[in-house]
Amino acid sequence: xxKLVVIFGFLVMVGAQWFVPANMIYQQEGALVEGTPYxxxxxxxxxxxxxxxxxxxxxYELSSFAPVDSTLQFNEYVYVYIExxxxxxxxxxxxxxxxxxxxxxxxxxxxxxxxxxRVNFNLPFDRFYMEESKARPAEDAVRxxxxxxxxxxxxxxxxxxxxxxxxVLENVFIGETSIQEFVEGLEE
Amino acid sequence: xxxxxxxxLRHLVAENVISEDTSKAISDYxxxxxxxxxxxxxxxxxxxxxxxxxxxxxxxLAHNWDDFSRGVKTIWAFAPLVVGQxxxxxxxxxxxxxxxxxxxxxxxxxxxxxxxxxVSQIYNIPGSMSSFLLTWILxxxxxxxxxxxHTATLLHLIFATAYACNVGYFNDASPWGYLVLLVWVxxxxxxxxxxxxxxxxxxxxxxxxxxxVIITLGAFVSGAANFGxxxxxxxxxxxxxxxxxxxxxxxxxxxxxxxxxxxxxxIYLLMVASFKWIWNERYFKTGDTIDLVFAGALxxxxxxxxxxxxxxxRLVPFNVFQxxxxxxxxxxxxxxxxxxxxxxxxxxxxxxxxxxAVRTGAxxxxxxxxxxGMLIITILIACRFFDTQISxxxxxxxxxxxxxxxxxxxxxxxxxxxxxxxE
Numbered sequence: 001x002x003k004l005v006v007i008f009g010f011l012v013m014v015g016a017q018w019f020v021p022a023n024m025i026y027q028q029e030g031a032l033v034e035g036t037p038y039x040x041x042x043x044x045x046x047x048x049x050x051x052x053x054x055x056x057x058x059x060y061e062l063s064s065f066a067p068v069d070s071t072l073q074f075n076e077y078v079y080v081y082i083e084x085x086x087x088x089x090x091x092x093x094x095x096x097x098x099x100x101x102x103x104x105x106x107x108x109x110x111x112x113x114x115x116x117x118r119v120n121f122n123l124p125f126d127r128f129y130m131e132e133s134k135a136r137p138a139e140d141a142v143r144x145x146x147x148x149x150x151x152x153x154x155x156x157x158x159x160x161x162x163x164x165x166x167x168v169l170e171n172v173f174i175g176e177t178s179i180q181e182f183v184e185g186l187e188e
Numbered sequence: 189x190x191x192x193x194x195x196x197l198r199h200l201v202a203e204n205v206i207s208e209d210t211s212k213a214i215s216d217y218x219x220x221x222x223x224x225x226x227x228x229x230x231x232x233x234x235x236x237x238x239x240x241x242x243x244x245x246x247x248x249l250a251h252n253w254d255d256f257s258r259g260v261k262t263i264w265a266f267a268p269l270v271v272g273q274x275x276x277x278x279x280x281x282x283x284x285x286x287x288x289x290x291x292x293x294x295x296x297x298x299x300x301x302x303x304x305x306x307v308s309q310i311y312n313i314p315g316s317m318s319s320f321l322l323t324w325i326l327x328x329x330x331x332x333x334x335x336x337x338h339t340a341t342l343l344h345l346i347f348a349t350a351y352a353c354n355v356g357y358f359n360d361a362s363p364w365g366y367l368v369l370l371v372w373v374x375x376x377x378x379x380x381x382x383x384x385x386x387x388x389x390x391x392x393x394x395x396x397x398x399x400x401v402i403i404t405l406g407a408f409v410s411g412a413a414n415f416g417x418x419x420x421x422x423x424x425x426x427x428x429x430x431x432x433x434x435x436x437x438x439x440x441x442x443x444x445x446x447x448x449x450x451x452x453x454x455i456y457l458l459m460v461a462s463f464k465w466i467w468n469e470r471y472f473k474t475g476d477t478i479d480l481v482f483a484g485a486l487x488x489x490x491x492x493x494x495x496x497x498x499x500x501x502r503l504v505p506f507n508v509f510q511x512x513x514x515x516x517x518x519x520x521x522x523x524x525x526x527x528x529x530x531x532x533x534x535x536x537x538x539x540x541x542x543x544x545a546v547r548t549g550a551x552x553x554x555x556x557x558x559x560x561g562m563l564i565i566t567i568l569i570a571c572r573f574f575d576t577q578i579s580x581x582x583x584x585x586x587x588x589x590x591x592x593x594x595x596x597x598x599x600x601x602x603x604x605x606x607x608x609x610x611e
Contacts, residue, residue, distance in 0.1 A: 013330040028311035053250030129309040170314040
């Protein structure tokens, strides 16, 4: 092969190999720096990914919305428009199969199904990667918190920064403590 | 040149079979050959080292070092990538040999994976396994041609197969991307066939491509009950006939992956299909549109290869293995009306294959082929014991008979070869 072509091709490849992770970082950082933080109540469990390590899967209380105009046709995604509720946690105010012409923050969620004017969806930020020894205790801790729930016990929630169509899961908290610190506290 | 060959040469000179000069010329020739051939062992260890280090880096990063800040982790995400790229760039720039290029390719391949997985980890980016794999494969794909690396090509193929399985088997969608990824490496495979048809790595490619399509075919189709048999037997038929093309036919069996995979696949499927319960009407469906499209395409490819073989006068003498897949399609079609006839026909067809292998083996004096045929017949009979009501005595006699057959057939062939030698 012509040496110039090889060099050019190599540079393009190297560029692409840098661009993809860098672009991922750029988008996520954009949301973290300029986005609005929201708290989503959650219940985590822990599986494992062969390449990316241990994580906990987060199931959110915010997983459906009603009433929805029954004439709307949902396909793959649901645009969930959110605002901070009186209790300090995120709540949905409207859902739509397409982006609406509004300044309000939204999350692009995966559409599940509709029933009785209620639309069910999965919020996209459902993975929180953790240090491998902490994922399992984290799951156990959260299960205990949720089991013995009363008005005084701490709430488990995810802190998510939202900017345009990027939503970045920054951390998971139990009460005021981050889940890593919570698990480290248990170990001590 | 090996020590043993040198000893042989000295022996030949001593016995006056060759002259001193000829002996020296032979030694010199082998010495020059050795100088020209790259150090394969060095390349192999380099690749192994690259693979292990790359995989190790991924695992170390997967631990998730949560004491480090986002910034520090981000630097770590790019560090292996930079090292891999520097190695690859150096190998290219200095026009280093295959050992360098292969090692760099092996390491850079996993460094790319490490980089995007760590970024996903830092920012908790959800993303499915399949989209993650696809990004990884695409970013590594140029290495196949830029570095002309076999390691990169094989890793590309392995990961493309894993991607197809992830999409098709675990998520129930059709992995069309796999076809694009497969086509991407075909030109390299073709040039390898053209210019290095006898190289070891080319033999590995035959096996790798064959296995990859076998594993992924199921990921495309709906998996509607029995129709899978038709699709797979068509695929195995194609692989078998590919292995019979003049280009492959004279090759050693261990190199001709297509022929081996095709033969074993066909026999296995026929054995399974020879059972009664497979033809139960509950599982007997035609399959979805996509299955039919695939079946049609596979039939066309089969006919195309057979036509090519016909033009090159490769269809004589008649070899029933070459038509098994088309015959099975016919039998399957008959099964829509009369499953009992189909079951009998499958058994007859399998028996026919066994007998034909025995015959070919006997005619060509190939013990392997002869015993392969006997083995097919034995397995078929053993299978029938599970779903037919035959008395123990008859089954026993059948087994004794087939055992005697093994001895007699091998003995007759041995006698025949002795006779031919003496003539």
